[in-house]
Amino acid sequence: MRLAALDPDAGAAVRVIGYFDRLAEAGAGLEAIVRGAAVLAGCPARLADEDRRLALRVEPDGRPGQPDGPPVASWLSASVGPGDSARLWLERPGPAGPVEAMVLERAAAAARAVITRTRGAATARPAADEGAVEVLIDAGTPPEARRHAAIALGLAGATRVHAMAIAAGSRIAPAIRAESPAAAGSPAGGGRRMGIGITVSLDDVPASWATARTALRLTAEGTDDDPGPRCVRYDELGGLALLAESVTAATPAIFDELALEHAALAAPWMLATLHAVATSPSLRAAAAALRVHHSTLQERLGHAERLLGWPVREQPGRHRLYLALALRRLRRHPDPGA
Amino acid sequence: MTTTSAPGTPSGGPAAPAARPPFDPELDAALVVLAEYISPGVTADMIPALRERNALFPAASDEQLTRGGAFDVTERRVPGPDGAPQISLLICRPSATLVPVPAIYNIHGGGMIMGDNRMGMAELVERAEELGAAVISVEYRLAPQTPHPGPVEDCYAGLAWTAAHAGELGIDPARIVVAGGSAGGGLAAAVALLARDRGGPALAAQLLMCPMLDDRNDSVSAAQMAGLGVWDRTANETGWTALLGPDRGGPDVSPYAAPARAADLSGLPPAFIDVGSAETFRDEAVAYASRIWQAGGVAELHVWPGGFHGFAGLAPHAAVSRAANAAPWNWLHRVLAA
Numbered sequence: 001m002r003l004a005a006l007d008p009d010a011g012a013a014v015r016v017i018g019y020f021d022r023l024a025e026a027g028a029g030l031e032a033i034v035r036g037a038a039v040l041a042g043c044p045a046r047l048a049d050e051d052r053r054l055a056l057r058v059e060p061d062g063r064p065g066q067p068d069g070p071p072v073a074s075w076l077s078a079s080v081g082p083g084d085s086a087r088l089w090l091e092r093p094g095p096a097g098p099v100e101a102m103v104l105e106r107a108a109a110a111a112r113a114v115i116t117r118t119r120g121a122a123t124a125r126p127a128a129d130e131g132a133v134e135v136l137i138d139a140g141t142p143p144e145a146r147r148h149a150a151i152a153l154g155l156a157g158a159t160r161v162h163a164m165a166i167a168a169g170s171r172i173a174p175a176i177r178a179e180s181p182a183a184a185g186s187p188a189g190g191g192r193r194m195g196i197g198i199t200v201s202l203d204d205v206p207a208s209w210a211t212a213r214t215a216l217r218l219t220a221e222g223t224d225d226d227p228g229p230r231c232v233r234y235d236e237l238g239g240l241a242l243l244a245e246s247v248t249a250a251t252p253a254i255f256d257e258l259a260l261e262h263a264a265l266a267a268p269w270m271l272a273t274l275h276a277v278a279t280s281p282s283l284r285a286a287a288a289a290l291r292v293h294h295s296t297l298q299e300r301l302g303h304a305e306r307l308l309g310w311p312v313r314e315q316p317g318r319h320r321l322y323l324a325l326a327l328r329r330l331r332r333h334p335d336p337g338a
Numbered sequence: 339m340t341t342t343s344a345p346g347t348p349s350g351g352p353a354a355p356a357a358r359p360p361f362d363p364e365l366d367a368a369l370v371v372l373a374e375y376i377s378p379g380v381t382a383d384m385i386p387a388l389r390e391r392n393a394l395f396p397a398a399s400d401e402q403l404t405r406g407g408a409f410d411v412t413e414r415r416v417p418g419p420d421g422a423p424q425i426s427l428l429i430c431r432p433s434a435t436l437v438p439v440p441a442i443y444n445i446h447g448g449g450m451i452m453g454d455n456r457m458g459m460a461e462l463v464e465r466a467e468e469l470g471a472a473v474i475s476v477e478y479r480l481a482p483q484t485p486h487p488g489p490v491e492d493c494y495a496g497l498a499w500t501a502a503h504a505g506e507l508g509i510d511p512a513r514i515v516v517a518g519g520s521a522g523g524g525l526a527a528a529v530a531l532l533a534r535d536r537g538g539p540a541l542a543a544q545l546l547m548c549p550m551l552d553d554r555n556d557s558v559s560a561a562q563m564a565g566l567g568v569w570d571r572t573a574n575e576t577g578w579t580a581l582l583g584p585d586r587g588g589p590d591v592s593p594y595a596a597p598a599r600a601a602d603l604s605g606l607p608p609a610f611i612d613v614g615s616a617e618t619f620r621d622e623a624v625a626y627a628s629r630i631w632q633a634g635g636v637a638e639l640h641v642w643p644g645g646f647h648g649f650a651g652l653a654p655h656a657a658v659s660r661a662a663n664a665a666p667w668n669w670l671h672r673v674l675a676a
Contacts, residue, residue, distance in 0.1 A: 011374070018370035026363030032657065036367060039655045062655025 006040050008099045016040055016099065020106035030114055034058045034088070037107040041090050041100050046071065047111060049086035050166070050175075050192070054115075073222065073229060074289075078104040080112045085168075085192050095291055129153060133174045137163060139206035150202050160199050165212035167193040172216065174209060193219040196233045214244045217333040218326060224268065227275035228329055240326055247327065249334045256308075256324040257331065263307035271325075273300050277312055278322040358562035359615040362644025364656035369567065372652055378566055380449065380573035382482070382580065389452045397456035403430050403463050416499040419491035423479075427496050428455050430463050431472040431508055440513035440542070440674050442466055443500060444475040445493050445529070447520030447648075449550070449569065449577035451481055458519070458651065465667050469674065472509050474500055478525070482580035486595040489581070490528045494536075497529055501539030513674055515543045516607075520569070520619075520648065521577065523549025527597040527609075527626070534605050541607040543673045545666055548613045548647055549623060552598035553578040553586050557621035567617060567646035574618055598622050604633035610669045611637060612662060614645025638669050 006012040035058040038045035046057040074093040080086035135149035158178035166173045195215030197208035211234040220228025280286035287297040311317040409430045418425045446457040455475040478492035504511035518526035523546040530544045560571040593600035613623035627639035650662040
């Protein structure tokens with residue numbers, strides 16, 4: 001017999017708590033914590049933190065390694081701390097069963113203690129780096145200063161870079177990465193919501209920054225109350241980018257937005273259900289993503305349609321719903337400007 | 339150091355010292371979960387229930403052992419010691435190799451009182467496949483029903499038959515390695531002593547994993563780890579008493595029962611010995627390796643920090659377990675290649 005994934009029986013939660021408590025008491029490091037999550041949940045686990053440049057991944061047999069791509073949006077995850085950039089994932093889709101939920105909670109707590117002890121509270125990169133990024137995103141920067149800033153960031157040789165707009169509490173933190181987002185292998189995002197700008201040369205970083213901020217406005221927390229992607233790439237938006245750029249605080253709300261807010265208040269499942277319907281290839285797929293029976297989904301949609309005032313099960317109603325949800329996200333993230 | 343017999347000290351050894359090596363953090367945490375299945379102390383009345391608990395140490399099926407056709411798996415009944423019943427050998431030989439292959443003669447563990455020749459075989463055959471070796475696992479009679487010398491003579495008889503029939507089995511008689519863990523490690527060391535003293539069969543090496551070598555059970559490590567981990571001093575007394583009866587710990591114990599008693603450790607095949615720093619057997623394993631070197635012999639010793647008895651099999655995912663599981667095969671590869 002060996003330590004393996006726990007069945008969700010009565011004692012499992014206690015064993016999970018005991019496991020991570022013991023790791024914490026014994027002073028275990030991050031890899032051991034991530035490994036514990038992987039073994040007890042029976043699936044790969046990863047910890048990533050852009051700010052602290054951390055990326056750990058462990059297989060359920062204990063083998064350590066690196067993430068080989070960005071995290072999948074449907075995976076179970078938990079932030080290591082409120083507002084903290086570090087995030088822990090179990091690489092399997094939700095919803096979380098009782099064992100996974102407890103594993104995430106306890107592993108995240110254990111990781112938080114180690115991270116704040118060993119790597120400091122979540123702060124952005126050192127001040128010098130921050131200053132260099134600010135210089136590059138400023139359209140008024142003269143070319144010489146631009147070159148110096150690029151050198152300071154280690155981007156001097158880069159011909160293709162993109163800016164990122166990262167939600168950091170109440171502010172938006174800028175970042176710049178070499179390569180296009182598709183070419184970059186590291187897990188973009190770590191934990192925070194972020195918008196990824198278009199790929200440009202170093203001279204055009206201000207333009208990439210503007211598009212990154214637009215993309216950020218279309219992100220969401222990814223919860224039932226705020227469904228949507230945590231990471232959005234501007235170059236994948238197409239026409240939605242025009243919509244985003246034209247909607248400001250001064251733009252009056254349209255009927256669909258008010259109807260959606262009204263519907264959202266009516267039931268706790270409303271927004272997540274509408275989001276699934278708007279983004280899934282079919283109603284059956286939406287039901288599967290929501291883990292509800294097809295007939296349950298139909299009932300919910302009947303209710304929703306009465307509140308919204310238009311049909312959403314087929315086109316063009318579904319597309320109209322998709323846009324309404326996008327508008328909702330835009331309203332939640334009005335761009336304060338540069 | 340004064341030796342007082344504290345109340346409840348089974349073997350009258352040193353009183354439990356205040357300090358003991360800590361468990362490795364990942365192993366400490368694993369014990370929280372494993373504790374449901376394993377208690378450190380074993381007494382004679384627990385033996386029948388332990389034997390029932392097959393789920394504790396998974397027994398490999400024939401299908402698992404063939405590894406998709408890579409191995410031919412057979413069971414042979416062969417002559418036991420004079421006047422004793424026949425014994426069974428489980429023979430797994432690489433199916434595609436025509437030339438004689440090296441062979442691992444495996445003796446299972448279980449404190450002398452439990453287990454069978456399929457214990458741990460799945461992992462063993464997986465490693466053997468990488469080496470291109472056969473594995474032969476002997477079913478020896480268990481104590482207390484069969485006291486010494488029955489178990490070790492069964493093991494020796496199986497080895498003698500194997501060597502004598504090497505041609506028929508397609509194995510290379512110059513590359514037979516005796517191997518075992520815990521009680522199996524002790525029996526393997528004893529079989530190596532018998533083979534030396536009886537003039538055969540020739541052994542290429544001996545692989546002794548956390549071996550059970552010393553019936554006196556009075557080492558510092560035995561005292562330190564009393565009541566902790568897996569297979570503590572009380573369990574050890576139970577196992578040795580089952581094998582030796584009232585002779586246990588006395589002046590007349592044969593080295594073929596307890597290899598630590600052997601006066602002469604010269605002329606033995608190269609040995610690999612491993613043990614955890616936080617287990618009963620630490621001191622006797624280290625002493626055995628030291629005495630092999632003092633006699634001018636060849637041995638490789640690994641003491642894994644924070645390891646409890648059998649940690650590498652019970653918690654294979656932990657970082658220290660991964661290292662401990664790789665080391666014997668790294669050594670065997672070097673030994674067989676020489």
